Amino acid sequence: MKVLVPVKRVIDYNVKVRVKADGSGVDLANVKMSMNPFDEIAVEEAIRLKEADKADEVVVVSIGVKQAQETLRTALAMGADRAILVNAADDVHTDIEPLAVAKILKAIVDEEQPGLVLAGKQAIDNDMNATGQMLSALLGWSQGTFASELDIDGDKAVVTREVDGGLQTIKVNMPAIVTVDLRLNEPRYASLPNIMKAKKKPLDEKTAADYGVDTSPRLEVVKTTEPATRAPGIIVGSVDELVSKLKEAGAV
Amino acid sequence: MAVLLLAEVNNGELALDATAKAVTAARALGDVTVLAAGASAAAAGEAAAKIDGVAKVLVAEDASLGHRMAEPTAALIVSLAGDYSHIVAPATTDAKNVMPRVAALLDVMVISDASGVVDADTFERPIYAGNAVQTVKSLDTTKVITFRTSTFDAAGEGGSAAVETIGAADNPGLSEWVEDKVAASDRPELTSAGVVVSGGRGVGSEEDFALIEKLADKLGAAVGASRAAVDSGYAPNDWQVGQTGKVVAPELYVAVGISGAIQHLAGMKDSKIIVAINKDEEAPIFQVADFGLVADLFEAVPALTDAL
Ligand SMILES: Cc1cc2nc3c(=O)[nH]c(=O)nc-3n(C[C@H](O)[C@H](O)[C@H](O)COP(=O)(O)OP(=O)(O)OC[C@H]3O[C@@H](n4cnc5c(N)ncnc54)[C@H](O)[C@@H]3O)c2cc1C
Ligand SMILES: Cc1cc2nc3c(=O)[nH]c(=O)nc-3n(C[C@H](O)[C@H](O)[C@H](O)COP(=O)(O)OP(=O)(O)OC[C@H]3O[C@@H](n4cnc5c(N)ncnc54)[C@H](O)[C@@H]3O)c2cc1C
Numbered sequence: 001m002k003v004l005v006p007v008k009r010v011i012d013y014n015v016k017v018r019v020k021a022d023g024s025g026v027d028l029a030n031v032k033m034s035m036n037p038f039d040e041i042a043v044e045e046a047i048r049l050k051e052a053d054k055a056d057e058v059v060v061v062s063i064g065v066k067q068a069q070e071t072l073r074t075a076l077a078m079g080a081d082r083a084i085l086v087n088a089a090d091d092v093h094t095d096i097e098p099l100a101v102a103k104i105l106k107a108i109v110d111e112e113q114p115g116l117v118l119a120g121k122q123a124i125d126n127d128m129n130a131t132g133q134m135l136s137a138l139l140g141w142s143q144g145t146f147a148s149e150l151d152i153d154g155d156k157a158v159v160t161r162e163v164d165g166g167l168q169t170i171k172v173n174m175p176a177i178v179t180v181d182l183r184l185n186e187p188r189y190a191s192l193p194n195i196m197k198a199k200k201k202p203l204d205e206k207t208a209a210d211y212g213v214d215t216s217p218r219l220e221v222v223k224t225t226e227p228a229t230r231a232p233g234i235i236v237g238s239v240d241e242l243v244s245k246l247k248e249a250g251a252v
Numbered sequence: 253m254a255v256l257l258l259a260e261v262n263n264g265e266l267a268l269d270a271t272a273k274a275v276t277a278a279r280a281l282g283d284v285t286v287l288a289a290g291a292s293a294a295a296a297g298e299a300a301a302k303i304d305g306v307a308k309v310l311v312a313e314d315a316s317l318g319h320r321m322a323e324p325t326a327a328l329i330v331s332l333a334g335d336y337s338h339i340v341a342p343a344t345t346d347a348k349n350v351m352p353r354v355a356a357l358l359d360v361m362v363i364s365d366a367s368g369v370v371d372a373d374t375f376e377r378p379i380y381a382g383n384a385v386q387t388v389k390s391l392d393t394t395k396v397i398t399f400r401t402s403t404f405d406a407a408g409e410g411g412s413a414a415v416e417t418i419g420a421a422d423n424p425g426l427s428e429w430v431e432d433k434v435a436a437s438d439r440p441e442l443t444s445a446g447v448v449v450s451g452g453r454g455v456g457s458e459e460d461f462a463l464i465e466k467l468a469d470k471l472g473a474a475v476g477a478s479r480a481a482v483d484s485g486y487a488p489n490d491w492q493v494g495q496t497g498k499v500v501a502p503e504l505y506v507a508v509g510i511s512g513a514i515q516h517l518a519g520m521k522d523s524k525i526i527v528a529i530n531k532d533e534e535a536p537i538f539q540v541a542d543f544g545l546v547a548d549l550f551e552a553v554p555a556l557t558d559a560l
Contacts (some may be wrong), residue, residue, distance in 0.1 A: 016514065017380045026384050098352070099361045126379050127495065128364045129348050133322070134356035142426035143322050145349045148489065158430065163345040165262065166490045169430040182496060183483065218361040222374060222387040230521065233542040239555040242527065245543050251504045251525045252471065252560060
């Protein structure tokens with residue numbers, strides 16, 4: 001079985017984002033970018049499937065700017081076999097909407113015929129939580145979202161999902177789209193020799209036009225603003241002072 | 253304009269708070285028809301009919317719609333979509349599972365976690381873990397939206413909408429339910445509680461999480477946790493507050509032994525009053541706290557529980 005893993009290049013989760021003063025967006029020039037943390041978990045899971053002889057090839061895909069090559073090389077260094085970069089934007093501030101990403105991924109799935117697509121549950125920049133579900137709809141495949149456990153058994157996969165009430169376990173037909181949550185696994189770090197080896201692994205470059213997908217946005221960004229800031233608080237000296245402040249504020 | 257609102261139905265029961273909050277957001281867009289779908293959904297439909305501002309309720313009962321499975325639920329919504337300009341739901345994990353699927357089947361974008369309605373086409377939503385707010389205008393003919401419940405007040409009760417029964421769509425038969433593991437609790441539900449007490453890695457163990465629970469019970473509060481506390485096994489996953497957990501905005505949020513990473517703040521910084529108890533005076537949680545107490549939680553929390 002081949003496993004396809006879409007990986008997104010996003011602002012590093014440790015970076016404090018700054019909204020541009022003109023309200024046009026978030027400043028991404030010269031900030032540290034990394035692989036979306038959920039996608040690291042998806043790559044890790046795919047590699048573990050290969051190590052367990054349940055998969056024979058792991059293909060990673062990124063759609064976006066040329067610099068997403070670095071993200072793909074990281075995935076290759078972790079252990080993915082080959083990569084596809086779909087150049088779909090020139091400016092680092094351009095992001096492709098999940099619907100367009102899903103359409104491009106569908107075309108790649110049609111070509112590559114994977115038995116499983118492992119995606120992140122959400123990208124930490126736009127927090128849309130949509131791409132996997134959309135791809136699943138376009139392919140007419142089953143979906144197992146927010147997975148914290150995944151067990152593949154022949155033509156079925158058992159997926160344990162993190163949901164509002166606790167955990168839900170479902171059984172889905174293969175091929176399937178599974179989107180991964182944080183507790184599925186702990187991704188490995190790439191070793192130096194593997195980073196060197198990754199430089200020689202195949203990386204194909206394509207464009208959105210190769211797949212005949214129109215990536216023009218359906219959502220027009222009117223403006224981007226800072227969230228409301230909270231008024232500064234105070235440090236209290238003791239539990240008793242805390243209790244009296246809470247009483248004054250009518251909170252208890 | 254006509255809005256179809258997917259009610260949150262759990263095992264035949266309406267999740268009133270989440271659904272009524274989404275009704276508040278949806279009313280601004282047009283006449284609201286609520287869809288209650290499930291293996292049993294009639295009682296949920298009756299309850300939804302009483303929410304103020306609901307014009308009509310559709311009840312779809314079918315075994316395939318039980319356990320909120322994405323594929324049959326999305327197929328049902330798509331079969332109804334032609335009559336509506338907006339298809340919306342509260343941003344629960346169930347809706348986040350279903351609504352992007354609906355959107356893709358309709359060839360439109362989904363707007364996830366909208367926190368504000370500007371007009372019928374334009375919505376606000378938090379991005380980057382709530383560190384920025386984006387206003388977006390949809391160019392699609394049908395708008396598919398999930399609403400972040402913590403930013404809307406629940407619509408009241410007193411309505412008496414007509415209830416109509418409809419059939420399910422064909423089940424694509426792609427998946428089946430196996431089991432739900434839901435911890436029973438007498439405490440209020442995390443996303444609708446007026447008070448939330450959360451513990452972090454600083455609590456140190458599952459046993460000591462009892463300190464957090466005792467304080468919560470004294471305050472009639474729900475219990476929350478940071479991701480580190482959940483990852484370490486001190487607390488179950490459905491207690492996680494944050495960017496990838498639940499978003500809460502109670503009257504009072506007490507953060508104990510939580511450092512205040514941006515991913516945690518994303519889930520609680522709209523709380524009315526925030527209290528932080530942490531032994532490290534440099535902890536970033538103090539930057540959002542109204543009342544900060546620099547102390548060892550093992551002394552401060554029992555003392556606070558006693559003093560209340
Ligand atoms: C309100 C709003 C307005 C926007 N307006 C515009 C606009 O005007 N123009 C524009 O170009 N963009 C726009 N975008 C950006 C775009 O819609 C998406 O944010 C982005 O491409 C994908 O959304 P996400 O990262 O939240 O995806 P999610 O659905 O959260 O991502 C889930 C998973 O899908 C996979 N994935 C997602 N994107 C990629 C990718 N590019 N490559 C590989 N794998 C991927 C990953 O596995 C990821 O973990 C806008 C976004 C928002 C939120
Ligand atoms: C993609 C992604 C998504 C994430 N999503 C979330 C999310 O949804 N929610 C979330 O919470 N996190 C999330 N995180 C994790 C987040 O970055 C932090 O790692 C996490 O919130 C830290 O939890 P913590 O504050 O409990 O632990 P720590 O950062 O370890 O803080 C523990 C605190 O306890 C204090 N302490 C220790 N002992 C005592 C004592 N005896 N008395 C008083 N104080 C004490 C310490 O001073 C410290 O400040 C996410 C991370 C990533 C990468």
